[in-house]
Amino acid sequence: MKKTTYLFGLASGVALACSWKFLVKEGVKIGVKAGRQIKKVSEQALEDLEDASNEAMHELAEEDLGTGR
């Protein structure tokens, strides 16, 4: 193995040892943010579904009223 490769590996190891906590924290943050976004989108989708079904039921009721059923 070349000496430079060894030195490069050593430097990377040192850099990783120094910044592992930061990297882990950033990773967790990204994960939490992604989780929140997924939760938000899924909650919104559920609410949209609920709204749509309520609106549909209302429109049906209005149509029924119009046709005198």
Place this chain on the structure above:
Amino acid sequence: MIRTKAPEETDRWGLSLRSSIPGRQRWDVRSLQGRPDLARHLEKCLGSVPRVTEVVANSVSGRVLVVYSEAATKLYVGRLIRDCLDRAKTERQSAKSNGANSLFELVKSSLPEPSYVMAPLAFSVLSFSVHLSEGFFLVSTIKTKGQAAGGANKPSGLFRTLTLGSMLNGLDVWARYHRGRLWRRLGQSVQQKLRNGLIARIENQDHAFFDRNATARLMNLVTQDAAGVGELVGRGGELAVDKALTIVACGFLLITASPLIALMAALPLLLLTLPTRYFGRKSVTAYARRGELAGQFNEMIENSFSGISDVKSFTAEHLEQQRLSDCGEAWCEASQEAASVSALDSGISRGIYSIGFSLTSALGGSLLAAGKITERQYMRVVYMFPRLLDALGGLEEVTRLYHVARNAAERITPVLESRPSIRNGPKRHPRSKVRGEIVFEKVKFSYTPGVVVLDDISFQLGPGQTLGIVGKTGSGKSTLLRLLMRFYDVDSGRILLDGTDIRELELRDLRSSVALVSQDVHLFHGTVYDNVLYGQPRAGEGAVLEALSEAKADDLLQALPGGLQADVGERGRKLSGGQKQRVAIARALLKDAPVLALDEVTSHLDYETEAAVQKSVRNVAAHRSLITVAHRLSTIRDSDHILVLDNGQIREQGRHDELVNTGGVYSALWGLQTGTSQTL
């Protein structure tokens, strides 16, 4: 699906309508995302709106679902949400406002003339100086070994010591008495000024303010909270100045006696900051809770005692006692908690002082034995250090008073800062020039934003004409009269008096031009005479008797022991409902206003008396505009114009005969009341 989107529907809160069907709306509220506290507030706030049946505020999706009874109401959900969000913001801001600043500003604005402040300060300095001189004198009388051996202990010396000591003591008592008296005077003066300011501010508030604040809570502000601030200035001020002078002087004397001992004495003082910081925060919370519960207790007591008839009729005495007892216990516990926090703080502080005292005495003794300080210096240390401890102990009481006053200031300041939304208009229109022409133009009004109570109300009443208003309970009849008095302002449209918008008139002119007798008659504690005279304080006894006679209340004077001077009791409790109504009518007639507005004021009278009162009032008010709200159609059948209100809107209007012939709601009501019809 129709998605109505008014121009006002997006704003700084990020509001936009997402889904809408009658009785159900979902709104996007951008500012709600990631704010569970705001979501909870919205749910609570919107949930308290009448006719709203379900609220789901989701802080994850940032949306609010509002389900409400679609029948019989017009809800402006967007405005409701916006109003709740605004309220949450205001509450957050007031919670953030610094209590210490509020207290400082409050005391500053309530201080009397400078002589009231300077005099107690001067006596504090005098009293302290005398007290300190006593100390010096006492130390100087203690003979050291050398002096005693020199034979300085002669009888003449003892006599001089006794005389000087007595004189200093007498001076001390005199200075202390005046110091206490002047500080109390300052405290009372601050309290009185604050109380007057509060009363003036509260009296000038609009009705919406009283809708938001319970009477007992306001009473608490004027009595207990104002007293708390006064006590801080009076007693707290006296203690603070005295103890601060003691700490400075004793500290200085200790340093000059022996810097080493002074350093040893200062160590416990540094340690003292720890419990003070820790318990200080706890104290603020504990005293705030105590104040809150005291307010609640007063509110409950007021509610319970004023509704004593209902309490008794429902045999709920035991229940009331239990509720009051529970609340009283909670108040007691909160007081105990606040006291125990103070006691613990005081105990720990005293412990630290004692350790300091022991160390100082021991160190002083060893320095004396080593010959590094003189006996006199040692005596000075032994005399001064307990004074220092006592002064620090006194400051704890000042801290307690400060916490109580600070919490009181936090409650008082928002009231003093609130400005009524109903304000004087620029135009003068004196009562003597009022003709009594009233016009309602497309008036719309809601007590709670979004919940419409009156909608598109338009009618005209000429000078000297009579108007009758009928309608179901809750149809907005009384609200109409309240708007005429400008107790509230209309949301849209306008009300004109003699062609001028009432918002442009001076409130005094407007309200003196309308004599309103409301359905919940309120009589003041005093005599019948006092109550009638309330309408026109400068009127004589003859005018009062005439007004009572016009209100057909002559028999009342015969029935009541004392006649005109009979005591009506608190809120007129000693009179019957009908008697109270007639006294109230007499009071309104005596006011001699160009417009007379009677809101269900003959409901407690029998038909015969009611007819007599009506006839008399019509005669008296022949030249005045008369508005009568009534359920009994017989009361208003002779009116020039009749309005039939239903769900905040005018369903029918016209003269009695026209309305009976129309075959509408009025006709049905007439049939029901005259017995010609069985159903509406």
